[in-house]
Amino acid sequence: MEIVLDGVSKVINGETHLNSITLQLTSGATNVILGHTLAGKTSLLRLMAGLDRPTKGRIFLDGRDVTGLFVRKRSVAMVYQQFINYPSMTVYDNIASPLKMSGLPSADIDRKVRAAAATLHIDRLLDRMPAELSGGQQQRTAIARSLVKDTELLLLDEPLVNLDYKLREELQAELQDIFRARKAIVVYTTTEPSEALMLGGNLVVMDEGRILQTGPTSSVYHHPSTTRVAQVVSDPPINFLPGVVAGGKARLGRDIDIAMTGHLSAVPDGEYAFGVRPNHLFLHAQGAGNVEISVKVELAEINGSETFIHVSHGDLHLVLQEDGIHPRYIGSNITVYANPGCFFVYEKPGRLLASPFGAG
Amino acid sequence: MNKWENNRAWLLTVPVLVIVAFSSIIPLMTVVNYSVQDIFGPGQSLFVGTEMYKNVLRDARLHEALWRQFLFSGLVLLIEIPLGIALALAMPKKGWGVSFSLVVMALPLLIPWNTIGSIWIIFVRPDIGLFGAFVNNVLGIGFDHTARPLDAWITTLLMEIWHWTPLVALLAYAGLRAIPEVYYQAAKIDGASPWATFRYIQLPKMRGVLTIAVLLRFMDSFLIYAEPFVLTGGGPGNSTTFLSIYLVKLALGQFDLGTAGAFSLIYFLIIEILCFVFYQVLKNVGKGTGT
Incomplete structure (x- = not known):
């Protein structure tokens, strides 16, 4: 039917x-x-x-x-x-x-x-x-x-x-x-x-x-x-960082540099929105090639058996989703790890250009 | 229980206790005091115990007034409650019609009781009254509320219904408006008829407000005084002498304060008991098998 x-x-x-x-x-x-x-x-x-x-x-x-x-x-x-x-x-x-x-x-x-x-x-x-x-x-x-x-x-x-x-x-x-x-x-x-x-x-x-x-x-x-x-299919909403790609590298925000390898390598030079889901940001390094971002804790919400940690890096705001209860002091400085292999890349008007899961 | 020690919070209830004491307990006790004495004048009275109560219970005219009162209140409830619900169902649910109909419905409720009586005296007069003249001259039916007991009853009932049905309608309307739209959707999807929707959604959901409407209308109609007093003075004969009219005749007309006091207390008990019964019955309606 x-x-x-x-x-x-x-x-x-x-x-x-x-x-x-x-x-x-x-x-x-x-x-x-x-x-x-x-x-x-x-x-x-x-x-x-x-x-x-x-x-x-x-x-x-x-x-x-x-x-x-x-x-x-x-x-x-x-x-x-x-x-x-x-x-x-x-x-x-x-x-x-x-x-x-x-x-x-x-x-x-x-x-x-x-x-x-x-x-x-x-x-x-x-x-x-x-x-x-x-x-x-x-x-x-x-x-x-x-x-x-x-x-x-x-x-x-x-x-x-x-x-x-x-x-x-x-x-x-x-x-x-x-x-x-x-x-x-x-x-x-x-x-x-x-x-x-x-x-x-x-x-x-x-x-x-x-x-x-x-x-x-x-x-x-x-x-x-x-x-x-x-944004709609991610809760808490996906984090977006403005990024500029030039010569096989991308600069997110003012000072976060990532290498455009793997699924990102096909992205041509230009300005993009880089998306990373809160569950793909970590408090501990997940392996080689992770980007380290030093951030300041703004808020830690405990939601069931998960913790949503809201942090800021300059004028960028990010949310991390961590399993378990992670009390964090507001205002403390921590380091957040992101794997560029988990980044979505959107063209400026918002169309998906690269997904960590390959071509749609 | 430690935390209750030295708790002075009960002091906060003192204002309420004082108000209740002056508004109901002390006046009620005064009536109790009257009811056990035979009073001849200021400072002249005789303690007679339950004598007055015996008098009251034996008074044939009082029995008549009581049955008359039951008949009147029964008719009022039988007519006003269904009529009020019907009006509420017919009232518009949105747009300018809502405020318009609310204002129109509320108008009779804003008129003082004795004015209502005066309005209706003129309204039913056979010579110049809109209603009276119409019935007598156009329809050719003899109608005179001052001469015929039945006409006096019809007039009193019509007046009461005109005055108070809007209250029932407004309460029922509030109850209807409180039903979420999804209930009606669910009923439509089930294929329920309008009658089934009324019977299984609207009526059960209005139970609370209708309980209040029944209690209010019962109490008020059982205590009715000003309108029939103005309209007919309890006549013709004693045909519209309801309980409170008879009570005032006893207390003021005959200065029979002892009998009137005993009567008042019995009156009070009747209302109290009936309201309790109504409340218990209505509270449990629809909680049974409910098929």
């Missing part, structure tokens, strides 16, 4: 929410839409679901034009960021609700509800009311509700964003298996690159109502086509 969006735009009150989106999503692999808040992810899902009509463009489901088809006539299920369940119904009735509307025999309903509940490990909570459940259990109920009916489209709009870290990891792992077992076209939106990488499949990078890049997730991660894509 496939859903095709052909030049779809959505304008509300003169404000462009989606700008001529052309996209093809298929079943069989999880489609992840990655973008910052207000990138247009939810607007896009609403169009696919049929909750909104596009201002321009057409939507096709398996070749059928469904652009004007009302949501009730479509075969779609959706999970939201908020935990949406019917407040006065038990978990059982909540999961059964989409089936009841379609008038299935009650024996079939019972079998399907119990199967969906078992998949999400809420089979012991079927008699509870949503208000008596934890956030994770409420979202499990909502997900079970979306799975109970075999819909053509399964849309998940940042479903795990309101859950705590531990629950999120748990559900991410479970969802991968659930998606694999479905025939539906699965579309999943998130703001977090790590979540997109974990779910794998195909990645659609969105920003300001436009699609910046699409492709298999690992390919987009390894070849972010523009500086903006590189």
Whole structure:
């Protein structure tokens, strides 16, 4: 199955929410839409679901034009960021609700509800009311509700964003298996690159109502086509250093010199933006050819089992991502190591010229 | 428990205690004091124990007023709550219509009680009243709230509904507006009908505000005084003599302070108990099987 969006735009009150989106999503692999808040992810899902009509463009489901088809006539299920369940119904009735509307025999309903509940490990909570459940259990109920009916489209709009870290990891792992077992076209939106990488499949990078890049997730991660894509697919955001290449060497900032070897050797002389991901900057030398940058610590954030260290070198600001907890004193001087083999190089307007992962 | 030692924070509650004492506890105790005495005049009174309570409970006219009051409050709730919800559902959700309808709805709430009575006296007058003259002369139906008990009831009910349904509507509207848009989306995707959306999303989500609306409207209608007093003075006959009108007749008209005091306390208890029952029932509605 496939859903095709052909030049779809959505304008509300003169404000462009989606700008001529052309996209093809298929079943069989999880489609992840990655973008910052207000990138247009939810607007896009609403169009696919049929909750909104596009201002321009057409939507096709398996070749059928469904652009004007009302949501009730479509075969779609959706999970939201908020935990949406019917407040006065038990978990059982909540999961059964989409089936009841379609008038299935009650024996079939019972079998399907119990199967969906078992998949999400809420089979012991079927008699509870949503208000008596934890956030994770409420979202499990909502997900079970979306799975109970075999819909053509399964849309998940940042479903795990309101859950705590531990629950999120748990559900991410479970969802991968659930998606694999479905025939539906699965579309999943998130703001977090790590979540997109974990779910794998195909990645659609969105920003300001436009699609910046699409492709298999690992390919987009390894070849972010523009500086903006590189920023969106990296959290904390990728570091950019202005650099001038001349005669097989590059000078980054004012005084950091690197040799243009390996994947960098093909870059012609000129001015570029050099990108390096925070997890490719190190506190210890990683081998020969590392660039040493002496920096001053501005801030050290401890994020779960990682530490983000914000440092400055003259007027350059860099962020390092280190495994483990590394308390650093603000204002102390340390040395940071970077491997030129991990640098992305972008032309000044932002087009990718060299990736450490070879030609895209 | 050490940290509670020498804690003077409770002093901060003193202002509240003083205000509550003067606003409710002391006046209530004064009434209790009246209710156990037979008072002939200033400084002349006789302790009679529970005599007044016995009188009150045996008073046939009071029983009539009580049933009349229950009927009135019951009708008020049965009409105002569904009507208020219907109005809230019909009110616009965005644009200039929102503020317009809010202002229009709130207008009756801003008018003083006795003015409401005066407005309606004129409104239903058979000779010059817009409503009264229309019904009598155009429709040809004899309508006179001063002569017929049924007409007096209809007028009082209409007045009460006109005055207070907007409050229910505004509360219900606030409850509706608090429902996130995604609930409606989810219902649409499920293929739920408008009725199912109302029954399973809007109504349960409005439970809190509707509980408040029911309690407020019950208490207020049970205490109704100024409007029927101005409109009919409790007549014709005793047909619109509600509890508080009868109470004032006893206390001021007949200077029967002891009986009126006992009556007030019983009145107070009835309201207290009914509100408690309503609250408990409404709190648990929809928590059962909920199918």
